[in-house]
Amino acid sequence: MKGFNESNNERLGMLRKGENDCHEHEKVTVCLSSSPKEEENNSKSQESVHITQGDHAGQSVIVSWVTPLESKSKFETYWKAGAKHHHKHKAHAKITSYKYYNYISGYIHHATIKRQYNVTYIYQLGEHNSSRRLISFTTPPKVGPDVPYTFGIIGDLGQTFDSNQILEHYLSNPKGQAMLFVGDLSYADHYPLHDNGRWDIFGPYIENSAAYQPWIIAAGNHELDFIPEIDENIPFKPYMHRFHVPFKAFKSTSSPLWYSIKRASAYIIVLSSYSAYGKYTPQYSWLEQEFPKVNRAETPWLIVLLYFPWYNSNYYHYMEGESMKVMFESWFVQNKVDMVFAGHVHSYERSERVSNVKYNITNGMSTPTEDPSAPIYITIGDGGNIEGIADRLDFSFNM
Numbered sequence: 001m002k003g004f005n006e007s008n009n010e011r012l013g014m015l016r017k018g019e020n021d022c023h024e025h026e027k028v029t030v031c032l033s034s035s036p037k038e039e040e041n042n043s044k045s046q047e048s049v050h051i052t053q054g055d056h057a058g059q060s061v062i063v064s065w066v067t068p069l070e071s072k073s074k075f076e077t078y079w080k081a082g083a084k085h086h087h088k089h090k091a092h093a094k095i096t097s098y099k100y101y102n103y104i105s106g107y108i109h110h111a112t113i114k115r116q117y118n119v120t121y122i123y124q125l126g127e128h129n130s131s132r133r134l135i136s137f138t139t140p141p142k143v144g145p146d147v148p149y150t151f152g153i154i155g156d157l158g159q160t161f162d163s164n165q166i167l168e169h170y171l172s173n174p175k176g177q178a179m180l181f182v183g184d185l186s187y188a189d190h191y192p193l194h195d196n197g198r199w200d201i202f203g204p205y206i207e208n209s210a211a212y213q214p215w216i217i218a219a220g221n222h223e224l225d226f227i228p229e230i231d232e233n234i235p236f237k238p239y240m241h242r243f244h245v246p247f248k249a250f251k252s253t254s255s256p257l258w259y260s261i262k263r264a265s266a267y268i269i270v271l272s273s274y275s276a277y278g279k280y281t282p283q284y285s286w287l288e289q290e291f292p293k294v295n296r297a298e299t300p301w302l303i304v305l306l307y308f309p310w311y312n313s314n315y316y317h318y319m320e321g322e323s324m325k326v327m328f329e330s331w332f333v334q335n336k337v338d339m340v341f342a343g344h345v346h347s348y349e350r351s352e353r354v355s356n357v358k359y360n361i362t363n364g365m366s367t368p369t370e371d372p373s374a375p376i377y378i379t380i381g382d383g384g385n386i387e388g389i390a391d392r393l394d395f396s397f398n399m
């Protein structure tokens, strides 16, 4: 049987132990609390369920899940909630798996379904009785300038007790309709040989939110999983197998790492801080062509997600965003981006509307100035991961 190796099965067995189960792992306590939404059954034959937007304008949803077995699990069935005689539709999943050093992933399924706006659907994974578990999501309203919508925002989550508190806090607020996630999901790379079994724990960990509402994700440094010493030379390999995004909606140089969506009254551009962004690179060319496509009469809100912050007054990761800022900031100002969300610094910080576009090294004008056309920059990397908070705001290091 191709599938989970022994240690993965142990982990999944651990996850199946029960509700509100806490386990000590190398000084990190992982608590998995049950959700009221999980009343359906305790079958964990399907794992790591998450959804994301499946096309540019929000009429499609990508449903992803992992199983230890390939057979009889390729389908997802869905129907309209509340309909008297609901017609059941089937979506066929594309299946992928990967090896990472001595780890073999389960079968990772991605099924895209295209439906109507503003409708709640129930979905069920697998075929026949492979899962009786029922999950629901609501498609977004049709894109338009006066469409209210509420996003949640998390960065640098991990899987600690603090991460759990962040998730529980978010789940306790019924207003959030979709999650904007700015990067650093599982922190599997914190463990020896980037223990990919940690991804199998992280998947169920976020299910109570991510199976029910789309997570719009940017990749962080902990998604890189790049270790040439053990022949793991493909950056973002585990991440790109597990998290699919709607980048194919574009006939352009978009990629699974940089893409855009429209949702309600917002246009959201997702950038990759750890992919090339210099002049003539695919990401640079894509972004250059992307801004003219934004129609503010249709989507007045223009939001960018990226990973390392451009404006950061913390000691940690100070100026790491400088080169990307030099490349793209003038476009952000010209196109009046409303907000830029970043993570990486495990803290919270919010800027005024400032820009540094006048600085050109020789003119000495290196201090950012107020600029009503500039975005507000928000760092939201305090998701609770294993590395702890970034609490050094002293500037003595820089004098």
Ligand SMILES: [Fe+2]
Pocket: 156, 184, 220, 222, 344, 345, 381, 385
């Ligand atoms: Fe981080």
